[in-house]
Amino acid sequence: MTGSGAERGRPPAPAEARRAAWVAGARAAVPFTVAIFAFGISFGVLARGAGFDALAATSMSGLVFVGSSQFAAVSVIANGGGWAAAAVAGTLLNLRYLVMGFAILPALRGGRARRAVESQLVIEESWAIASDADGRFDRVRLLSSGVVLWLGWVLGTLLGAIGPFKAVDILTYGLDAVSPVLFFLLLAPHLGTPRKRTAALTAAACALVLTAVAVPDTAIAVACLIAVVWTWRAR
Amino acid sequence: MSSDPWIVVGALVVTTFLIKGAGSLVLGDRELPVWFPRFVEYLTPALLAVLVVTQLVGSAGAHGMTFDARIAGFAGALVAWRLKAPVPLVILVAAAVTAGVRALG
Numbered sequence: 001m002t003g004s005g006a007e008r009g010r011p012p013a014p015a016e017a018r019r020a021a022w023v024a025g026a027r028a029a030v031p032f033t034v035a036i037f038a039f040g041i042s043f044g045v046l047a048r049g050a051g052f053d054a055l056a057a058t059s060m061s062g063l064v065f066v067g068s069s070q071f072a073a074v075s076v077i078a079n080g081g082g083w084a085a086a087a088v089a090g091t092l093l094n095l096r097y098l099v100m101g102f103a104i105l106p107a108l109r110g111g112r113a114r115r116a117v118e119s120q121l122v123i124e125e126s127w128a129i130a131s132d133a134d135g136r137f138d139r140v141r142l143l144s145s146g147v148v149l150w151l152g153w154v155l156g157t158l159l160g161a162i163g164p165f166k167a168v169d170i171l172t173y174g175l176d177a178v179s180p181v182l183f184f185l186l187l188a189p190h191l192g193t194p195r196k197r198t199a200a201l202t203a204a205a206c207a208l209v210l211t212a213v214a215v216p217d218t219a220i221a222v223a224c225l226i227a228v229v230w231t232w233r234a235r
Numbered sequence: 236m237s238s239d240p241w242i243v244v245g246a247l248v249v250t251t252f253l254i255k256g257a258g259s260l261v262l263g264d265r266e267l268p269v270w271f272p273r274f275v276e277y278l279t280p281a282l283l284a285v286l287v288v289t290q291l292v293g294s295a296g297a298h299g300m301t302f303d304a305r306i307a308g309f310a311g312a313l314v315a316w317r318l319k320a321p322v323p324l325v326i327l328v329a330a331a332v333t334a335g336v337r338a339l340g
Contacts (some may be wrong), residue, residue, distance in 0.1 A: 025329035029325050052240040063248040073243055083239045087246035095253045096282075103275045105258040105267065112263055116256030125284060128279065174333030177308030180290035181329040184313075185322060187283035196280045197331035207288035214298035219285045227278035231270055234277075 018140055025129055025144030032125040032145075033152035035178040039067055040156020041165050046071065047157070050078035054161040061157035065150055066123060069093040071147035096220045100127050121146025129187040199230045304340065308333030 040061065047057035052074065064070055073090030077083070101119050104127060108115040121142060124148055130142035159165065170176055191197050203226050207219040253260070291309055294301040311332035315325045 004339050031322055050240070054245055055239045060244045060247065063244070064251045066251060068250065070246065073247055077239060077243060080247040083242040083246065086243045087250065090247045091250040092252070094251050094254045096251060098257055099278065101255050101258040102262070102267070103278065105262060108259065112259050115259035116252070119255045119259060120252065122255055128283060131279050134294055135272035135279070172334065172336065174304070174308055174330035174337065177305040177312070177329045177333035180287050180305065180309055181312040181326060183283050183286040183290060185316070185325065187280060187287060190280040190283065196277065199277045200280035200284040204284040207285040208292070208300070211289055211293045212300050215295045216289045220282065223285045224278065225282045227274050228279040231274040234273060
């Protein structure tokens with residue numbers, strides 16, 4: 001035995017602490033799930049319009065579980081593009097999960113396959129809920145928040161794909177303002193040191209500029225670059 | 236009836252699984268380098284700050300920045316957050332202010 005599994009991460013928490021983490025993760029995910037549920041409805045509506053039946057749209061949400069990527073892929077189809085262009089567009093928007101997947105890896109347990117499957121529950125919300133201020137991650141909070149968010153996304157998609165909804169409802173109820181606020185609430189605990197604050201401010205400024213010149217998707221790559229520079233400066 | 240939707244679903248499922256699982260699939264049981272946790276410490280605020288901005292002034296249909304009722308909702312939520320309101324209330328303020336400003340405009 002190499003014992004590498006025991007060396008990785010923290011020792012297993014007692015049952016009580018683990019149960020508390022399950023509850024904490026699920027509870028933290030609830031406000032996001034409301035937003036994601038509404039987002040799922042609008043995705044279901046879009047997918048239906050692009051010729052996806054309810055089964056195809058819901059399967060996609062259940063197995064891909066990345067809103068932005070699914071929106072991009074389905075939009076390409078809706079605009080008359082081919083399946084290859086749709087798949088490429090969706091895949092490009094997934095690339096940020098390369099970095100996030102590596103980051104969460106030390107917190108996961110079990111063999112390669114199991115960790116790869118657990119990684120599928122990583123989206124921005126579950127990743128942020130699972131993260132501690134010291135750069136570590138809590139596996140239980142990742143899984144519990146991920147499952148709650150996943151349910152909201154899949155059920156929302158199903159409802160949008162079969163129901164009488166229109167995507168515009170999101171605007172009427174102001175739900176499009178919910179996600180920036182939620183991301184701000186997730187950001188706040190990560191601003192504890194001056195260096196983290198300057199990293200966040202620099203990233204926000206870059207994101208403003210990149211959105212202004214209509215390439216907001218590149219801002220994710222710029223955030224990675226900023227993190228590299230700040231890591232290097234902090235040596 | 237086109238079979239394209241299912242091909243897209245299949246292709247995206249495969250690429251997403253490989254990308255999200257890449258850490259485990261590539262790295263296996265090897266350890267991450269020592270600088271990696273520090274990198275993640277900076278990556279988290281940077282990435283979340285980007286998401287705040289793109290969700291606040293970006294929009295799926297339009298190019299460039301969109302300043303609409305979301306800004307008012309976000310400002311209202313910030314005030315509620317500063318006043319230490321509980322999270323559900325902060326969210327409610329964001330949606331209510333945004334919906335209100337939009338209804339008036």
